[in-house]
Amino acid sequence: MSVQSVFPQLEPLLPRVSKPVQYVGGELNATVKEWDSTTVRWALMYPDAYEVGLPNQGVMILYEVLNEIADVLAERTYAVWPDLEKLMREHGVPQFTVDGHRPLGAFDMLGVSFSTELGYTNMLTALDLAGIPLLAADRTEDHPVVLAGGHSAFNPEPIADYIDAAVLGDGEEAVIEISDIIRAWKAEGRPGGRDELLTRMAETGGVYVPRFYDFTYRPDGHIDTVGPNRPRVPETIAKRTTMDLDAWPYPKKPLVPLAESVHERMSVEIFRGCTRGCRFCQAGMITRPVRERSIEGIGAMIQTGLAASGFEEVGLLSLSSADHSEIGEITKQLADRYEGTNTGLSLPSTRVDAFNIDLANELSRNGRRSGLTFAPEGGSERIRKVINKMVSEEDLIKTVSAAYAQGWRQVKLYFMCGLPTETDDDVLQIAEMAKNVIRAGRVASGRKDIRCTISIGGFVPKPHTPFQWAAQCDPDTIDSRLRKLREAVNSDRDRSLGRNIGMRYHDGKPSIIEGLLSRGDRRVGRVIEAVWRAGGRFDGWSEHFSYERWTTAASAVLEPLGVSLDWFTTRERTEEEVLPWDHLDSGLEKNWLWDDWQDALDEREQDDCRWTPCFDCGVCPAMGTDIEIGPTGRKLLPISPVGVGSPVRNPALSSP
């Protein structure tokens, strides 16, 4: 049975929607395979707008890994904006992939990558447009297996009724193994139907199938027990860890869209994982241990990627890029190699104390001088001890002085508001810090036109972190602290300081909903569905987000069950409490997390295991992994001369 493109039905709708180019596909380096020549077919979804989803590294990596297998096909799909959704409903056009414009319902697997929980409603839109039953229980052998991945998959309980399965951790090897299971099951004539297919996935221990696990609740609303409800299914599900990054040099050929996207550059992941131990950071906790890509691996990926994409900027990606053991050599040798080719380098996330003048110089040598962003996260020394972000104001001033002296005029600083134990005073010190940055910048540069932007996000406690037990700060307190902070920034005898400080923040309401979806359990699922039925879409976009829609649905669904929005968010958990994700194993010992939570409350810091002895978080022994870091002392391999004004030299164009 071949599957037809729905493009002929879609095309007449495109002149009537905004930015139609996002729906036509045709990206450079995209793959469109012949349907009938393949056995296992994946649709990969990033549940946000195309411009946000296309540059996503996770989707790009899995797309390429899967398409490299001869009998496996992978295509991509993104959330369609409400204008097109309306037309698709009117004209009966199903949710489609942008590669082959094939209907989602025809695929074996629908993999959805969740970087944030605010994409849940968009997944429901896609399922509904595709004609796939919203509830996993209503699906048959003819429907795709809906698989969640990404960081939110470490607690997929709020969407447990809507997905068939979830994979925790790195996806590269998991998608290959799942493809093998499907191929074998199909070859055997699909024995046991969908149930058997899901059981085969579950019994590997690395794929979570929510419907194979039952929760019971106590009269007070707390979870009583959780466990498997059938044989062949393990008690706990382990996260996946890809160890040798050099063996996985993806994406080799980055996708380059015709449409504008949020990241107009190619990215190379220089290491994965982080052991800095910031207590609020879910990414740092669930991606351990640190695994570095070698300097040669990085150099090779960049040259291939630049030649294949034509991008003018390379982002050296990781959770804290300046922490790579050879970051100095990497930036220097890359800057040498691409001299005169207008190829810029950027470090999207840089630790304050790891940045220095050498790094600043290498980053600004070729091409553009991109913005500098640092994340002190907390305004006061005290709160930074609570969150284990061990940078001092002195470090920050030293670092920004170096940057301003090297010609930068603007620095952006990230902070959080609503952290555990936080007081008004902790937040007000952000204003002092920003003013000190401007003062230091003026001295270092000898100029007046120094700017600093402070960007403040609401803190959301996340599963598998020491703060998973914390009470989330209520939106009114957040809003009041931010108001006081704004006054403090502007009220000063030296008015010129405040004028040079930009302040960006959102009100605290979206954070509370993110909190509900982050630490919620299965009972929250019907809230998501109710919000979606009431029109909820694109909840990560302030112009589409409706707090009232969420609170109304939460009251209606949760309160009859004896729980509430507050119960899931602003309530502090106890040590004994069964958490909805206890059966999902990130490798971290629950005891260690609890001790780290107690250390936070006592304002005690925790070192990084890359430079001090192991502190027994539990990941390496549980997962059979180890830290993989340099320095290797190796150098970038020389490459044939780069071009003029381009990283590529084309012999056909050489002067006659």
Next chain:
Amino acid sequence: MQKIRLRYAKRGRLRFTSHRDVARAFERALRRAGVPMAYSQGFNPHPKISWIGAAPTGVASEAEYVEVSLVERVDPATLAQVLDTALAPGLDVLEAVEAGPGGFAERMEASDWRIELPGVDPGDLRGAVERLLATEHVEVERLTKDGRRLIDARPAVIRAVVLEGPAETEETPIDDDAPGRVGADMSYPERSCGILRVVVRQTTPAVRPDDVLSALRVVAALEPPVPAKATRLAQGRLDDDGGLSDPLALDRQAGLG
């Protein structure tokens, strides 16, 4: 320093690209092809590329023009070939010549458009066009970033004729999304199709195919049942017979001499 002038086409699905999309695609293709581009100076150097107008989003074209500056001399034909290979199918380089004397932009006096109107009876279309040509001023409304504005679409229309359809619109229907097919066109085989050929003078603000259709709506209540498909067939200086001269002719001549 060498300047090269290029003619390119924007075809099939790629007609949904905006001018900014096309510009980014060109810059990246030039880098992939290893073209020795000249860059501007300063903190944010940009490749020196001069765009000569641009077909609107949603409109196809066989006659778009751009001028690029290089720091090393190259053979224009080779450049055309390597750049075309690097560009997505549907953005197709048709010709490249070394820039001769004289400005480029002022050679684009008018455009020749072909507008297909599936489901519109050619007789009805002919009647509407006659009424348009018999009118001196037709105010049409256009949505811009700053809200609605009124423009007079009539004076810029120099010539308009209706062709017999639907035979001319028959094109290969697409049945798959093979990579090479994104530059292919859709077709409406089952429907009758009115085809309008219209020569429009380049004015400020520009009168686009959409504005001409709005004018037909105003004078004759013509309402196409599905969106029209417009293609720019040529740009150039108006000659005495109302035809358009090839804007690259002068450069080609200079190259020969």
